[in-house]
Each structure stands twice: as structure tokens, then as C-alpha cells.
Amino acid sequence: MEKRVEHIELKPRMRVDEFVKEMEKSGVFSAGRVAKAVEIYREMLEAGSTIFMGVGGAVVPGGLRRVLTQVINERLTSVLVTTGANVTHDLIEAFGGYHERGEALADDVKLRERGMSRIFDVYIPQSAFELFEDRIQPMFAEVTKEGTRMSSAELLRRIGSRLDDKNSFLKAAAEKNVPVFCPAIADSILGLQAWLYSQDHELNIDCLRDVREIVELAYGAKKPGAVLLGGGVAKNFVLQSMLLAPQAFEYAIQITMDRPEPGGLSGATLEEAKSWGKLAPRAKIVTVIGDVTVIFPMIVAAVLKG
């Protein structure tokens, strides 16, 4: 049953998909897991899976903004669940703000004096947040005309449809009808801005409506699959969507640096999710221990069709 380990062989100018093919030939260690993730992703796409993608952390300032946009435009996901950080930083760039390359070993007190906030080795000027405030406050006024009580997904759909930046994943999602959930939206700069707005205006982001909407998607999903980039709420909200549905995820890919021993859901194995019925007993699963900003683009590059 077992097969021999064939060794990876490299060529000058080889393509990413050929590179993944070599890792598949080997089939072991982390290289084998990346190849398996590509295999599962391709199978999901061929099967017409409804794909729920969880995107934790702050990968948008970390360079993956256009990758998320491509993922939406190329129909590599059906649903997005993400953090307030990813949404806020997508909006900042959509409004004309930008992020700078910096240093991870910086003098943070001096950065503060210079008006720079740091996200690992990315800097963002204070002016970007001022721009964000100037642009998001009138947008709240506009989007609440369609109703003042809404899910985070509805809020983000309304905002996304008003953006004028083809590189924005929120805009792409609104155009392609990919719902974007942000279940912990209060826990972000966007959430702080929403609260500022709500001091003088009616704005009610009803998180229970997010539950309703994602449970409906879970109910209606076809051969559902989960693609989990990092942990936190983005991962858990995707997985728990199946708890009340009659089905379970049949595929799951997880890319993370977290480990299971601390016991939180972020580092939990995909196997564990089977005990909860979130994953089907025979679900095809793989966990890649690695950094999302390297591993996920590699997988997408291999999966993309010309």
C-alpha cells in the first residue's frame, strides 16, 4: 500500500505547478502536505464544492490583498470569513492609503513619535487612519439608508459595492456575490469607526444575523469545503457553521503556524473537528504547518487555470 519516497528534483525555470508536482512525488514531510493541499483544492474545484474560506491575521497588509481578490474573481471560494484587520486594511488601500515596508526589529517608541504604527515588518502612517475616518464616516451614512440593522456581511457587501478599486477584495466580493463575514467586527479599527458613527446615528451590527446567513449557506452548500488560513474567529466561524446543518465539510485545508497543545481552536487539528461533526468522517483533509503568505499563494498559483 505504501509507496516509495521519490526525491524532489529541481529544474531551472520550472513552473510553480511543476514544483508542486515534485513535492507530490516525494509525498512526505511538509512538502508532501503542500502537494496534498493542491490536490484537495483541485478536487474541490472539480466537484463544484461550495468553499468557505477563513482568513485570519493581517494578511492584507502582509501583501496578500490581490491574492484574495484573485481568489474571489477566479471563483476559488464561495464564502469568506475574515478579521476586522483584513477588512480595515483593504479599505485603507481602497481609499488611497498605503502600507510601507519596515523592520520587525524597530524602535517602536520612535515609530510612535514619527506617527507610524507597526504590523510585524509593515508600517502604516497615522495619516492613513485619518483618511480612513474621513472616508468611512460618510459611507456609514450612505449604507444605513438601506436599513440600519444588518449583519457584518451585509455591511461589507454594501461598502464593497461602493468602492472604486479593482484590487479591493471587498469590491470583488460584492461584485461576485461572495459574502464576506467579519464576526468580530467590533474588534478592529473599522469597529471603532462604526462605534463613533453610532454615537450620533443609528447603526446596529447584529452578529446573530451573521449566524443566520452562514448557517443558511451551510445548509445550501454542495459538497462543502473549508480553506482555513490561520486560526482565530475566522477558522472557528467557518467550522461551526456546519454544527446546525444536516451535512459537514467534505474537504478541509488548513495552513497555520499554531500547534494543538495549548488547546485553543486556532491550533486544533482537523481531525478534532470530526469529533464535533464539523467535518465528515471521511473528509479529505490536510494541515500545512507554514506561513500563509508563502504557502497559500504557492497553492493558488498551482491551482490557477490559464
Next chain:
Amino acid sequence: MEKRVEHIELKPRMRVDEFVKEMEKSGVFSAGRVAKAVEIYREMLEAGSTIFMGVGGAVVPGGLRRVLTQVINERLTSVLVTTGANVTHDLIEAFGGYHERGEALADDVKLRERGMSRIFDVYIPQSAFELFEDRIQPMFAEVTKEGTRMSSAELLRRIGSRLDDKNSFLKAAAEKNVPVFCPAIADSILGLQAWLYSQDHELNIDCLRDVREIVELAYGAKKPGAVLLGGGVAKNFVLQSMLLAPQAFEYAIQITMDRPEPGGLSGATLEEAKSWGKLAPRAKIVTVIGDVTVIFPMIVAAVLKG
């Protein structure tokens, strides 16, 4: 300025505070960081700090339920921010449910067949969730009599005050007026139950009210300190509370297994928070890389006064 490294010396029957004293004598590597965390914690308590504690993950099923209750009863925190998991599992035990010791390397498909869900090496029987539903649904009916739109903190205060279990941290918090925020409440079994209730009844958990309440606490805080157990929303929501306040955290203790390189907030250094103004430039800070279920009780045992 530097001091010599003195080596840790052990004694039979030594007390935890004596053990920490030895780690202080050494002052280096992780042992030195645990000792520094104790030192900072004691200084916060002596200074009468307003302490904001973030509790990520699922440490309640992991054995820390009574430690959280002690932390509240002994006034070792002023504010709690936590996950839906910790709240849900506190309630399950308050309702008479229980958790079992299991195995991390389990057959999850068999567990599923036996009606057991797994959280690392903890099992929880399906019956506990049925009990939870039976008890929480009427409680929603009761607490909404005081109003149907509320923050997560208000919901948890109302629920906590109705519990009859001295070991419950939610009850202790309600009694001691320690607000418990759960900004991603929708992302939990409690959130799913709230949504079920809301299908036929009015229930509106308004996350922007959570922002208002914690920002008010941040405004009114005295020499504020942050104690961060794990990452995720619990960590970020504590830290961002200072973004709109005229002050910043003057103390911060972080216990985590996450690392900074993936770029998410969970593993971010405390130094980074200075660039955002969440921590004061001269804040006293320490990060302990270790497991919360071992390190935090050790710190509390050393800090507790007789």
C-alpha cells in the same frame, strides 16, 4: 548595570512564591520572564491598577475555570475579555454538565459515534450541549425582559447574576462587578443558541455597545494594566480599548505560544503595541512563551495574598 546570573536552587517542599524567587534570582531565559511577570503583577496590584485581562482559547474546559473565578474574587482583574468558548463551557458546568479527561491522540470518528466532542485531550458529551440548550433558552427569555438590545457584556452580566454556582467565573464576575466582554460571541455555541432564540424572539446583541463600554472603562482606568492569556480577539480587544482613550497601558503581561513572524496580532510583540500608542512608551512589559494552563496559575499562586 548588568548583574550576574545566579543559578536556581531548589528545596524540598518549597513554596511556589519561593520557587518564583529563585527564577527571579536567575533572571534569564523563560524562568526570568515568569519571575518578571510576577513582579509586574504585584506592582500593578500595589499601584491599584485597573487591570484588563484577555483570556483566549478554551482554558475553561482546560482546567482553569476556578482560577478565573479566584482571579475575580481576589480582585486580580477589573475587566475580562474572553472567547465564546470560555463562556459556553463555564455555563455548561454551571448548569450541571461536565468535561472528561480524554486523549489528544484519539479516534475522532469513533468519538463522534460515541457522542463525544474533543477539545485537545478533553471530551465533552453531547448530552452537555443538550442540557445547555435546555437551560440557556429560558434564560434568554428571562434576561431579555430587562431589554432586548444589549452588549455582550450586559448579556453576560444578566446571565451570570442568575447562576447558582460559586465556581462559575461568570457568576463571580456579576457579583464583583467585573464586566465580561465577549466581542465575538456569535462565534460560539452560546452564539448559535442565541441565534436559535432570536428566530422567534427579539434579541439583539449589539457589538458596538461593547466598544462603547470598554472605551469608557479605558477612559476611566487608573494606571491601566493588561494581562493577556493567549491571543485572538481577547488580546486585540483589550489592547485596542486604549486607541481612543487619552491614556495607554502602563503595564502588560503576555503569556502565549504564538510567535510574531506570521504577522497576526496574536503573536505580536508587546513592543509593537507601543507604536500604536496602546502601550505607554515606558510601560513595564513582559512576554512569557509558554502554556497558559501552567504559567498563569503559577503566577497567580505567587501573587495571591494569604
Next chain:
Amino acid sequence: MEKRVEHIELKPRMRVDEFVKEMEKSGVFSAGRVAKAVEIYREMLEAGSTIFMGVGGAVVPGGLRRVLTQVINERLTSVLVTTGANVTHDLIEAFGGYHERGEALADDVKLRERGMSRIFDVYIPQSAFELFEDRIQPMFAEVTKEGTRMSSAELLRRIGSRLDDKNSFLKAAAEKNVPVFCPAIADSILGLQAWLYSQDHELNIDCLRDVREIVELAYGAKKPGAVLLGGGVAKNFVLQSMLLAPQAFEYAIQITMDRPEPGGLSGATLEEAKSWGKLAPRAKIVTVIGDVTVIFPMIVAAVLKG
């Protein structure tokens, strides 16, 4: 078969062994693993196990020098396998040198200019290495009078027996007849000094003699147990000692921050060692994911008899 999770309860002025007892009551997550490590250690001691301890990394400059000495003096180990770093830094202190508390986020170029070398947050002055050279070179001349070809264990026994520092673990080991193996001795400052000596004198550190000596110990071991602090050569050399013996380790405790996915032996699970026959099929084992400088002293403090 499963038991309910009892929650940890803390008391002011509680002893370390009482603290461990609480973690045993809980029995889950990392706290439960620390308690299990104490239980296995006590059982080994009661059974009169021959204990092989592997000590990786640089825990001697990290404050554990006297803990290692206590472990030897209190008969908590029968054999030590360690790194050249731990041996070198024990000798530096035995010769009157010292280590300083420093900063992990230091300017290493400035440290270099000041003649300070850094080991995480420990500094060691260049003068310590000069002292080391002054003292170790004549010692090589002395110990080679007993023969010029020897195992690392024999070299360290000869050196240890000539030291005059009761806090030195090498001296304690020589006095208590605990062999100290350093299979990668060339990979250290001690190794560099040995090579300098060997340029003009005959000195032959024969690593195959180390194999012979540890295999003999493995053959003669009674209910053998392994205590593995960190990974690397120290871990592997302990485990492989059983490959040629008719028996296998019946107990094993591992404390590490490494993880299994990169595939190296350092992070490998103890279960994996059963497939090699290094551990007996029913060996009692536990892996604690945590920092050695905190977790190991805690375990020893709980195990120590008054």
C-alpha cells in the same frame, strides 16, 4: 474510564508539590502533562530506574547549573548526555568566570564592540573565554597523563574530578560516578580548545568509545528511563543507546518547544521512538510542550524529597 476534569484551585503560600497536585486533579492540557511528568518521575525513582538524562541547548548559562548539580547529587539521574555549550559554560563558572543578565533585543554589533557575546538574554564577557583558555589548556596536559585517547565521557570525568567548585555539575557527576557524555564535543568552545591543544600534543577524543560506554550502560540498565530536556544530539544519543540493547526505555519524559512536523528527531514524538524499539511498547511516556528552564525545575522541586 474517563474521569471528570476537576479545576485547579490555588492557595496563598502553596507549595510546588501542592501546585502540581492541583494540575494532576485537572489532568488535562499542558498542566495535566506537567503533573504526569512528576508522576512518571516519582515512579522511576521508586522503581530504582537507571535514568538517562539528555540536556540540550544552553541551559547552564540560562540559570540551571545548580539544578543539574542537584539532580546528580540527589540521584535523580544515572547518566547525563549533554551539549558542548552546557559543559563549556559549567567550566567557565568553575574557573571563576560568570554570566550576566542582558537583553534579548540587544544591539549585537555594539555588544561585539564591548567584548560581550550573547546567548538569548545572557551576556558573557570575552574575558571569560580568555580565562577558560588559560585554565583548560594546562588541564588538558594533566588529564592526558592518564592516557591520550578517550571518550568524551572519560575526558569530562577526568576534568570534573579536578574541579574545585561544589556548584559544578561536572564535579558533582565525577564525584557521584554519573557519566557525562558529550557526543558532539568538537562542536563547542571546549572542542575548539581541545583542537588548539591537539595541534602540539597528542589528544584523541574517540567518539566510538562514547558509543561503547553508553551501550554498556544501556545493557546493564534496570528498568531504564529517559528524561529529555530539549532535543538535538542529547536526545538522540540517549534514545539510540537502546537500539543495540536487549531492552528498551520503560519510562520517558520529554520537555521541548520543538514540534514534530519538520521531521527532525528534536521534535519527534515519544510514540515514534516505539516504532524503533527505543521505547518499550508499554512505556509510560509524556511530552510537555514548554520551556525547560521553567518546567524542569518545577518538576524537580515537586519530586525532591526532604
Next chain:
Amino acid sequence: MEKRVEHIELKPRMRVDEFVKEMEKSGVFSAGRVAKAVEIYREMLEAGSTIFMGVGGAVVPGGLRRVLTQVINERLTSVLVTTGANVTHDLIEAFGGYHERGEALADDVKLRERGMSRIFDVYIPQSAFELFEDRIQPMFAEVTKEGTRMSSAELLRRIGSRLDDKNSFLKAAAEKNVPVFCPAIADSILGLQAWLYSQDHELNIDCLRDVREIVELAYGAKKPGAVLLGGGVAKNFVLQSMLLAPQAFEYAIQITMDRPEPGGLSGATLEEAKSWGKLAPRAKIVTVIGDVTVIFPMIVAAVLKG
């Protein structure tokens, strides 16, 4: 000085070097570090650096055997320092043995009964070790005809030159005059076999000769660079080679999953090595946190010239 973060953009059928170019455009998080590693590697090659490569762990059974061979044949390294595991498993395949794809979550007791040993998710049949013994014992007899006392590098050169397998990295190294050091050779199956041989024959692997040989290479090196795959002895032995040389590494690339806080050399930052003078003050350095079996082949594929 800072530059804007440009976002990664993917294309179907893109080449690995184009993929790396996109990560360079972004320049941040782990993606930026991979791109920087490629940049530094190219600069080393253009500068005609003497490259010292440390290869820890067990990457040969993990699928990288031919990558190491390519690295040698394409002159991407000048010196190799590695573990006994990598050497042993290269020899096993050179002798006609093989590795199988297995499962990381295996029943190790059953594997033992089936005669299978496990390395993470790789299995190796007991028969491979019997074959290894049959072939290596007569080879020891042969190579000791050239002298019975030798460094590990000399032993491996003699063995490598006798192999008949173009995929063997030991053979390639012998042919291309790339010395392969294995400073902890006793800590491996090859070391056990060498000891078995030495019971009846004279064989003296003199680790101090390894020090002499690598220090000579360090002395003679031109613009020396270090490429460090994983930690342990392989990393330290490369870095310490400069301690006695008049120069220091001017380039260093590190790929690892270890972290600095436990204080061992494996997870130490490259900055720390500057305080020791192992790296030059202005050395160009980068650490990629990731798995060697994915990251290193990607870097090599980008660096390879057609």
C-alpha cells in the same frame, strides 16, 4: 527610505522565479523573507562566496536527497555540515534500500511489529538497516586501508567516492570535492555501525581533525556565506568555524521552525551571531520561519541557472 508594499499577483503557469519576484515586490512578512533569501543567495553566487551549508534534521528521508545532490553539482555550496541521519539515509538508498510514505498518526507499536521504523510520516523497513550493515561493514574495512584515524569528513569522502549512485549527495560531494562534515557522527546508525566495526578492528574517528579541517576552510574562505537548514550541531559547527578565523560570515540565510526564547543555538537569531563575531557586523542576513522541505527547494529552484 521605506517603500510601499506592493501586493503579490499570481498568474497561471507562472515560474518559481516569477513567483519569488512577486514576493520580492511585496517584501514583507514571510513572503518577503523568502524573496530576500533568494536575493542573498544570488549575491553570494555572483560574489564567488565560499558557502558553508548546515543541514540539520532528517531531510534526506524527507525527500531532499536529490536537492542536496543538485546543490553540490550546481556549485551552490562549497562545504556541507550535516547530521548522521542525513548521511545514514543517503547511504541506505545508495545501497539499494528505500523509504516509504507513511502516516504521521500511526500506531507505532504495530509498526514495530511489522518491522517498520517511523520518521514523522516516512517509514523505513528493518531490512534497510540489515542491508546497510551488510554493505557498510566491508566498506569500513576498505576505507581504513587508507589509514585508520580520520575526521568524519575524511571518512565520508572515502565512502562517497566508493558509491555507485549518481543521486547520492555523498558521492556527488566526493566527486566535486565538497567536504561533508558530520561532527556528531557517533550519534547515528552509521555511528553505531562504526562502533560495531571498531570492536574488532582499528577505527578512530577523530573529531578534533574535523575542527582542524573546517577551521582551515574558514581561514581560506572568500567572502564566506552560511546557509543554515535547521539547527543543532549542523548550524553551530558552521557558525563556530569562524571563531578562530580572521574573518567572519558576510552572508547568512537561515531556514528554521525553531524560536529564540528557549535560548539554545538552534533557534538563535542570526543577529546574535554578530555578538560572537561569527557574522560580520554588516553581514547580509535573513531568517525564514518555515519548513526546510518546502522553503529550501523553492529558493534553489529560483536560484538555479538554466
